[in-house]
Amino acid sequence: MHDKFRGRLLSLLLSFYNSQHKSFSYLGEDFFEDSEYQRFYRKIYFSIFRNLGFIERVLTEHTKNLKDKKAKSLLVLGASQIFFMDDIPDYACINETVKLAPVRLKKFINATLRNIARNKEALILTYSIRENFPAWFVQKWSDLFSNDSELDVFLTNLNKSPEFCSINLDSLTPEPYTKNSSRYYPMDLASFYIPMLTEDTRPASILDACAAPGGKTIILSHLHPDTKITAMEKDSERSDILRRNAQKYEAKNVTIVNEDFLNFEPKNQKKFDLILLDAPCTGLGTMKRHPEIRWLRTKKDVKKMASYQSKFLEKASQLVTQGGCILYSVCSLEAEEGIDVINNFIDSNPNFKILTPDFHHIPSEFFCGKFYYTLPH
Ligand SMILES: C[S@@+](CC[C@H](N)C(=O)[O-])C[C@H]1O[C@@H](n2cnc3c(N)ncnc32)[C@H](O)[C@@H]1O
Structure with missing residues (x-):
């Protein structure tokens, strides 16, 4: 057998x-x-x-x-x-x-x-660690690091298992990973700090534009418990998962909408003070959890995604209130999908500017210039 x-x-x-x-x-x-x-x-x-x-x-x-x-x-x-x-x-x-x-x-x-x-x-x-990544990926990153050993540390860390922690939803602090319960959300630190970047803001309304499975929605909900949050998801199955997670983790101020963000027209043309745009991406930053992804994506995919992501950012700019904020994030380490998308948007939209929140308790090595940017090591 x-x-x-x-x-x-x-x-x-x-x-x-x-x-x-x-x-x-x-x-x-x-x-x-x-x-x-x-x-x-x-x-x-x-x-x-x-x-x-x-x-x-x-x-x-x-x-x-x-x-x-x-x-x-x-x-x-x-x-x-x-x-x-x-x-x-x-x-x-x-x-x-x-x-x-x-x-x-x-x-x-x-x-x-x-x-x-x-x-x-x-x-x-x-x-050799390098043979376990596509040549285009190794070449790209070797151009970015100043020496070979830095590149090897980067690749070796990408090949490790992911480290999860449990976010205590009462104190909004990371704790060592414990069994899943409705008061502790399992998450990696790099993702947790993204919604936490809005800690000092007091938005009257929030749109989480690409929300499933809902990790960041849940943190936003507990961080801004008195704010109405609209959590949008295009995919209906993923939208059901989002709904279940919002219920389980008591995200009580969240309304789930199963719609395509790019076609979204809010009722009465209502705009949002804060838009979290956790955009679809190549996922190349999720290699610890999805090691196969390196073999599925190409250099072309990175370019293609970048132009798609620009559309999402343009759309968000039409839906944010004057003086409001867009928090743009991706789970890709490629500059084309992150920093370049933001910089290109700012270049053609001079009425927007880049805001870097105070670091507070977020480790300073998680920042790269004006941007929150975490590497696998
Ligand atoms: C990076 S994931 C979001 C992860 C989520 N923010 C979290 O923290 O759990 C991107 C999500 O966007 C959804 N999506 C893709 N295109 C969309 C669109 N046009 N409108 C709304 N959601 C979309 C995908 O189905 C996927 O669930």
Whole structure:
């Protein structure tokens, strides 16, 4: 009997290679929810996509038969376990993979994986962090850092697991991660401080333009409990998640609207004092949680998103009151999607200016000039 969860990983890899990375949709956090050993399977998943450059290179050094997508997927699945799952003996990594192979490939998969397992110690010494990111991404960031070791620290940190904390919703302070409860919202620090940047403002109305699943809406709601908040989300399923989260975390002053922000026409042309625009983006800043995303996005996607994001910012500028604020954020580290979008907007809209809030308790290393900007390390 083969292991159905490893089988699921195999189908996922096949769809990744068959659609040549393009239309592969990345995993929800609950992909292995029905397994008793969720953490174990998730660890294999993370090992694959965090180390795919290394794994593929090793495979090309051991076989010429990688054109067959099924064979390639099986070998990636087996090799990732041999190298990165220390608690599984190599023979088990190989046997479990061979069980998933069709008869025509069994011998070949077995022999190739055995060969790799035999050379494992020497092969791991050839590991380079840079090979595990697309060349365009490494090139871009190497131009931004002044030396190679800074680049390696950056990439190594992008390949680590995310660190969550629990936001105490009564005191609005981060605490060590504890079990989820309605008074503690699990969040990473970098995201938490975004709505907190509005701490010193007293807006009469807030629009959270791209709100699901609602992390920042919940913080805004507890930070400005007497302000009416409209939380908008285009996608109806995500809008339901937003509604459930708002209920669970007692965001009582929030009204949820399932609409497209770009077409949104408020009743009586009412404008908002504060607009949080957490815009759709490439998600390249979420690599700790979504290691696959590096293989799905291209340089072109960054450009495409940047022009889309400018439309969102233009729209927000039509909906904000005079003297009001737009808080623009993205979960991408690429300047094109963040700092450049803001600077370009300011250049063509001289009636707006960039406001940098006081740092207060937000760590100063989270700022880059006028902008709040967090790097993985
Ligand atoms: C970066 S996520 C928002 C995360 C959220 N602010 C939080 O903190 O949990 C962007 C969201 O915008 C939504 N979205 C994309 N295009 C939209 C549009 N035209 N109007 C409204 N929402 C949109 C996406 O479905 C996605 O849920």
